[in-house]
Amino acid sequence: MxxxxxxxxxxxxxxxxxxxxxxxxxxxxxxxxxxxxxxxPSARPGLMNGTAMPDFSDAAGTFTRAGVTDVPLLLAFFATGCRYCPTQAEQLAHRKAEIDGHGIRVVSVLTVLDDAAPDDLTPTLEKSGAVVTEHGPGGLMATFSVTGTPTFLLYDRTGTLLGSGNSIHEVMERWIP
Missing domain, CATH: 1.20.5 (Single alpha-helices involved in coiled-coils or other helix-helix interfaces)
Structure with missing residues (x-):
């Protein structure tokens, strides 16, 4: 014991x-x-709010910084093969009237990762505005420090970044009055 x-x-x-x-x-x-x-640094990668829009041009030279002056701009980055992109593209198209009502121009940047893969996003993205297509990890993604898709960047008419997010809902609710 x-x-x-x-x-x-x-x-x-x-x-x-x-x-x-x-x-x-x-x-x-x-x-x-x-x-x-x-x-x-902040957990959110990419450009910080309040930074100026960088100078840019797509590979074809049709979409440039000079072409988007004096108008609020919503840049939407998508990629083929992205599992969340189709849903966000649909939501962006669904909210087109609301975005237009705020005088915001929408430009979607679609990165095609595999030329053999079907492009199901372009028809949906065209419902919300212009579409710029890049092959492979494109120069616009690098210029805007986008590390994943979908990503939305909202600029005011002076070219200052107001905010960013990974869903259109996040951008609309947080940064659009």
């Missing part, structure tokens, strides 16, 4: 030591995470 009591006491001491060490490790991890949050 004495041996069993000693084993229970020893086990209790080890469990308490383990709990204290675990609490200290968790506290240290939380402190490290807080310091990392302070020194790392």
């Amino acid at each position: 004495l041996l069993l009591t000693a084993a229970v006491i020893a086990l209790t001491v080890f469990v308490l030591i383990d709990l204290l060490l675990s609490a200290a490790i968790i506290r240290r991890l939380r402190d490290t995470e807080a310091r990392l949050d302070e020194i790392t």
Whole structure:
């Protein structure tokens, strides 16, 4: 019986030591995470709100910075093979009247990743505005620091980025009055 009591006491001491060490490790991890949050940039990749629209031109030279002055612009980036793009393209087309009502011009940039794959997005995107097609990871995506699709960038008439998002709903609800 004495041996069993000693084993229970020893086990209790080890469990308490383990709990204290675990609490200290968790506290240290939380402190490290807080310091990392302070020194790392925003989680949202891409251009920051308030930055000026960069100079750009598509490969054909038909869509340029000079061609979109003095009008609010919604740039919508899509890609063939993107699993979320068809839904967002439909929602963009569905909200065309609302967007037009705010005087916003919509230009969709479609990146074709595989020329053999069917292009089901262009007919839907054409319902909401102009469509610019690029092959492979295009220059416009790089110029606007777009790292994934769908991505929406809303610029005011002076060419200042008002906001961005991965859904048309996010952009409309947050940045359009």
